Amino acid sequence: MSDARTSTQARGDRSRARLLDAAVQAFSAKGFHGTSTRDIATAAGLSPAAVYVHHRSKEELLHAIAVRGHEVILEAVTEATRADATPAERVAAAVRTYVLFHARSHTMARVINYELAALTEEHFKEIAGLRRAIDTVMREVVEEGVRSGDFDTPDPAKAATALLSLGIDLARWYRDDGSWTPEALADFYADLALRAVGARP
Amino acid sequence: MSDARTSTQARGDRSRARLLDAAVQAFSAKGFHGTSTRDIATAAGLSPAAVYVHHRSKEELLHAIAVRGHEVILEAVTEATRADATPAERVAAAVRTYVLFHARSHTMARVINYELAALTEEHFKEIAGLRRAIDTVMREVVEEGVRSGDFDTPDPAKAATALLSLGIDLARWYRDDGSWTPEALADFYADLALRAVGARP
DNA sequence: CAAAGGTAAGTGAGCGCTTAGATTCGCCTC
DNA sequence: GAGGCGAATCTAAGCGCTCACTTACCTTTG
Numbered sequence: 001m002s003d004a005r006t007s008t009q010a011r012g013d014r015s016r017a018r019l020l021d022a023a024v025q026a027f028s029a030k031g032f033h034g035t036s037t038r039d040i041a042t043a044a045g046l047s048p049a050a051v052y053v054h055h056r057s058k059e060e061l062l063h064a065i066a067v068r069g070h071e072v073i074l075e076a077v078t079e080a081t082r083a084d085a086t087p088a089e090r091v092a093a094a095v096r097t098y099v100l101f102h103a104r105s106h107t108m109a110r111v112i113n114y115e116l117a118a119l120t121e122e123h124f125k126e127i128a129g130l131r132r133a134i135d136t137v138m139r140e141v142v143e144e145g146v147r148s149g150d151f152d153t154p155d156p157a158k159a160a161t162a163l164l165s166l167g168i169d170l171a172r173w174y175r176d177d178g179s180w181t182p183e184a185l186a187d188f189y190a191d192l193a194l195r196a197v198g199a200r201p
Numbered sequence: 202m203s204d205a206r207t208s209t210q211a212r213g214d215r216s217r218a219r220l221l222d223a224a225v226q227a228f229s230a231k232g233f234h235g236t237s238t239r240d241i242a243t244a245a246g247l248s249p250a251a252v253y254v255h256h257r258s259k260e261e262l263l264h265a266i267a268v269r270g271h272e273v274i275l276e277a278v279t280e281a282t283r284a285d286a287t288p289a290e291r292v293a294a295a296v297r298t299y300v301l302f303h304a305r306s307h308t309m310a311r312v313i314n315y316e317l318a319a320l321t322e323e324h325f326k327e328i329a330g331l332r333r334a335i336d337t338v339m340r341e342v343v344e345e346g347v348r349s350g351d352f353d354t355p356d357p358a359k360a361a362t363a364l365l366s367l368g369i370d371l372a373r374w375y376r377d378d379g380s381w382t383p384e385a386l387a388d389f390y391a392d393l394a395l396r397a398v399g400a401r402p
Numbered sequence: 403c404a405a406a407g408g409t410a411a412g413t414g415a416g417c418g419c420t421t422a423g424a425t426t427c428g429c430c431t432c
Numbered sequence: 433g434a435g436g437c438g439a440a441t442c443t444a445a446g447c448g449c450t451c452a453c454t455t456a457c458c459t460t461t462g
Contacts, residue, residue, distance in 0.1 A: 030318065031233075031234055032232075036416075037417085047442065047443045048418090049421090049442070049444080052419065053442065054441095057418080058419090118235065158381070158386070162390070165370035165374075166370075168370055170366075172315070196396055212407070213407060237450075237452080239450090239451085247409090248409050248410080250411095253453065253454080254407060254408065254409095258452080
């Protein structure tokens with residue numbers, strides 16, 4: 001089982017993961033339609049046909065990437081807001097988590113935020129559901145702060161949308177070789193979020 | 202010249218405009234690589250070959266759209282901040298203008314913000330220059346407010362980037378059939394911008 | 403008739419995906 | 433423990449199709 005020699009099974013799992021990883025890189029750099037299945041296979045060190053050993057289609061690759069990515073984000077943001085803390089602390093934690101993900105994983109974030117139009121209608125609806133859930137988490141924590149009197153904003157829903165926008169747009173412009181670190185951006189945006197929702201000083 | 206009968210010249214101009222318009226719609230909906238030149242020609246009511254009567258290539262169409270769009274935005278934002286007014290009024294005007302453009306022209310905005318990777322390197326650099334100019338306008342008006350003591354933010358450059366991000370991301374999520382109007386979003390975001398830069402109450 | 407607008411009919415290249423078959427490996431039987 | 437089997441991994445070759453773009457030609461108009 002834990003033999004030093006790699007089993008057929010283990011080789012297959014690794015190839016599957018390499019294909020997914022290559023697809024993320026390629027979709028991010030050239031877009032779904034700008035990427036060929038040959039691009040993906042070559043980057044993964046396999047023949048063009050190997051893509052179809054592990055995945056039904058190019059679209060199914062995108063779907064797998066999108067589901068995984070959104071699940072990770074939803075879980076992280078939910079966890080960040082679950083803590084027993086003040087509304088200000090919860091909003092700050094949610095924004096910090098969201099920004100950290102989009103800066104650190106900007107390559108994957110670019111794919112799961114900007115390539116969704118290439119999904120089938122059915123798959124798109126599934127992802128839209130996950131996105132609505134993320135939106136709801138952010139909106140509810142802002143609304144709770146307004147109800148408790150900790151926040152002051154004329155429109156909690158618009159404010160929550162704005163906070164998510166800041167994170168998402170990071171995927172578009174963030175570069176690893178830039179001068180801003182994910183942590184510095186997370187801190188700055190968490191502070192900006194508190195200003196945006198009118199948190200009591 | 203102003204004959205009632207349409208001249209060859211006028212027909213050509215109209216076809217050129219219809220091709221550009223069709224390209225904006227198609228690039229926005231399906232992406233540059235997801236759009237075929239046949240899609241564009243058909244939507245413009247012309248034969249596939251007609252694209253090449255008016256434009257050298259598909260990429261040149263995208264380039265023309267990107268140059269025009271960025272010039273319009275740069276001019277509008279420059280105009281909005283030129284007014285003889287307080288820093289707060291100037292930032293509010295800049296954000297209002299930027300947000301209005303991205304909401305009202307979200308179809309074009311989607312193309313000129315998310316399809317730039319399909320440009321040739323030379324064309325991309327040209328557009329990058331225009332984008333830097335827009336960035337500079339927003340950054341300088343924030344910096345001026347900090348210098349004058351009207352604003353209080355730990356990082357004017359990050360704050361300016363955030364304000365631009367809010368506008369750009371509108372192009373991704375804004376829908377004409379949604380419940381928020383461009384004007385309502387412009388007002389909300391202008392107010393949010395003043396909070397973000399720590400404008401004196 | 404010269405110039406510009408427009409098209410029918412292609413060109414070679416590259417696309418997503420399939421097929422047939424080689425290779426590897428865990429596992430069962432005797 | 434030798435031998436055979438089925439399942440899984442992977443590839444060489446290529447299928448039908450669509451792509452961006454070109455060419456040769458006709459039409460309209462000043």
